[in-house]
Amino acid sequence: MRLRKIAAAILILVLTLALVGAIAELPSPDERVSQSALTQRIIGKGVVETGATNLVAAVLFDYRAFDTLGEATVIFAAVAGVVLMFYHAPLHPSAIGLSILAKRSLDVIGPFVFVAGMYIVVYGHISPGGGFQGGVILATLTILISIVYGLQEERRLLDPRFKTALESSAALLFMTVAFVGVFSGEYFLSNLGAGFFRGHPGSVLSGGAIPLLNVAIGLKVGAGLALVFYSMVKKEPE
Amino acid sequence: MSHLPILVIAIPLLFAFLIPLISMLFPSVRRITVTAMGLVYAGLVGMMIWGYHAMGVDRVIYPLGGWGPDVGIVLELDALSAAFAGIMGLGILLVILYSQDYMEAAESKYYVLLFIVASGIMGIILTADFFNLYVFIEMSAIASFPLVAVSRRGTALFASLYYMVFTLVSSALILLGIILVYAATGSLNMGEVAAVFDTIPELTRASIVGSFVIGLSVKVALIPFHSWLPPAHAEAVSPISALLSGVLLKNGVYMLMRLLPIFGFGDGSLDVRTLLLVIGVLTVIGGNVLAMGQGNVKRILACSSVAHMGYIALGIGIGGALGFAGALFHSLNHMLMKAGAFFSVGCIADGSFELSGLRGAALRTRPAGITFAMSTAGLIGLPPFGSFASKIMIMFAAIDAGMIGIAAVLPAGAVLSAIYYGRVYQVLYAPSEREPDDVSISPWQTTIVLVVTAVGSIATLVWAGNLARIFATIADYLVG
């Protein structure tokens, strides 16, 4: 065991030292360096080409939207995997939740959390945030509900079958938006080129398909991660 | 042709998203739907390859979202991608068909994950963008972890976790390499990076190549990074063993073949060719020696996968058109034969794969017994089977390059594998007192799969001349 620790330490030391040299050769980050052609292009033309003022959203849902489809699929796969792992687990019978005080507090803040999550999803193309961040917040809300009200109540409120259906439908919504480009004679995942509504950059209804994709991702991530948490806290059969 | 490169990625994804809805709404048609989906997938891949050859161009570029390679992500279909798409597409189809009677309990999630793997593999093969490559690597890997653990036996769960930890470290290394590429070149497109790769400072270049080569060696299970493979491949249910050994390992092979020419084989302070040769020899000998010590049929097959990855690494390391062509050809053969062997052994034995409990088992399940013998004889490299030709090709490549020592490793590996497969034959085909009850193989799909792998393993030798010529053209184009 001790030998293994020393061996690991030496291995990592060698690896890190090799990387120190490599990173030292990169342009120094502490002074201004000219940005690459790719970056200049996106900063210069991003708003005009995508209609989104949040350039990260422009990259994430337009220039590199294919990455986003891939990462949504990664979540989908992880959810399917977790559900598969806990397939036969029934509900914890004694999940009754916390005190009445905690329940009333959640009644008050719950709607606010929901609105905040939705806001982050819907305004993703103009302000920081977007489908992923908002979706995680929505999933956290279901986690709060299951802690405060108990898993039974959360299950009654949001049936796992409903979550599965919602997750799949949101993924299909993403695919539908993506295929609009194919059917309009453009390319897969085309945005403004496929005739999506450009709007006035900076307003809510702008950015073409970007808000639509944000909503799809938000619902998908929210439903998927809620399902992950639900599956993991279920009681296992003995 | 126009949209086919994206369709082979998007359609299986669409299937994966649809399967939960279908099994919820129309549970009765689930099985036949999945078979149809598998056929559609393979059909699309076939049409894409056919369309590519019919066009007669070097490469087909599909700009996603209409963005060119300078800003967005593009898919690029060239000869190497087409060859691998063919190998992997066929492998996935066989796995989907064979899985028919395996997954009662796991319901639809099993197929969801299978189609995500199918999509991820095509993504890896077709993308021309470094970060997109990482996303697809993660996608196919994450979908494969729960598939390994699908039986939910303790050993399978632990094997899955072990496999997962290794894979995550390897993809972190690959991501590190990608970040360094972006930091050094300001671009993520493979073509653009290849054009300026020589201008990157020496040490950075070595670090990029180093992190990719180590990361991919873990993925391909080259010794000394192999220890995750035997448990994962042996503990999974048989169709998944075939998926991992036959198809997913070739992901790493494809990436080595795609990326090393971009990196100029790390000429400079890090010589990847020599490294691959050393690791390759170690892996061929080590994998075969490991296999000799096993008492479980699937573990023997898994360890032999390690050895076969060694042959492929040798082919890439020897380099030149002949070496690359040999590695490509061997990838095809290994897919057919290793998948065939896992499929057959899944029919021969159910549950336990310990040799001690399988006396005469292959005689009791005649069709699978025959295909098992054919596949494993092919894996040894015996003449009527395709891998004989591909091993000879790699050997000639070594002799051509004046590396007689390397050439000698191949027959040595074949002898070693003949010894341990011989031991397996002695047990599986031992006449036993029990009456042969001739277990029939239940769904028609399974029979088809067994026949395809068995016929395929011979057909690759029959057409070895043509195949070798095709692969040599691809290798010529790669080596430039």
Next chain:
Amino acid sequence: MGLSLAYWVVLLLFGMGLYCILTESNLIKIAVGINVMEAGLLLFLVRLSYSPGDLAPLMGPTTGPGIADPIPHALTLTAIVIAASTTALMLSLIIQIYRHYGTVDIEEIRSKMQ
């Protein structure tokens, strides 16, 4: 060496995470190590996109001396989500392993598997 502090931190985090993965025998700690290692890469990406005086890539009426590169930010987001998915999957595997072996210690599991 002209290495900014942030890059040393990146290397340290990556190395520490890897060390934890290689030496730790508690499965949950290994998951922690993987998270630390991936966090190192995230910091690398974000640090790359920034040079002093840059503003966030939100285009508005005011513009500063420069805009941070939005591409690494998008890549970071993707990497965060992928890391979270793998962690979720890994933890559920760990729970299942615990059900079978009653422990999350690798050495103990190995000895029970024999």
Next chain:
Amino acid sequence: MLENTIVSILLVFLVVAAATAISFRNVLNSVLALSVFSITLAVLFVLYQAPDAAMAEAVVGAGLVMALFLVTISKTRAEEEAD
């Protein structure tokens, strides 16, 4: 200048948090340190002008992953005590 100092302090703190997370023997403490680590990282992202990444790191690292780790710890410990 002030900003530089703050960033440097946070970077050092980040390493300390990571070291704590991987060196604690008690898993619960280690996971709590990991969530402090995630929040620090999110603050750093804000200072590096990456609000989107910061928000994701905050909700994922300190919220979701944390919750999943806690579930795992409670599931791999509660039954130990019951035995």
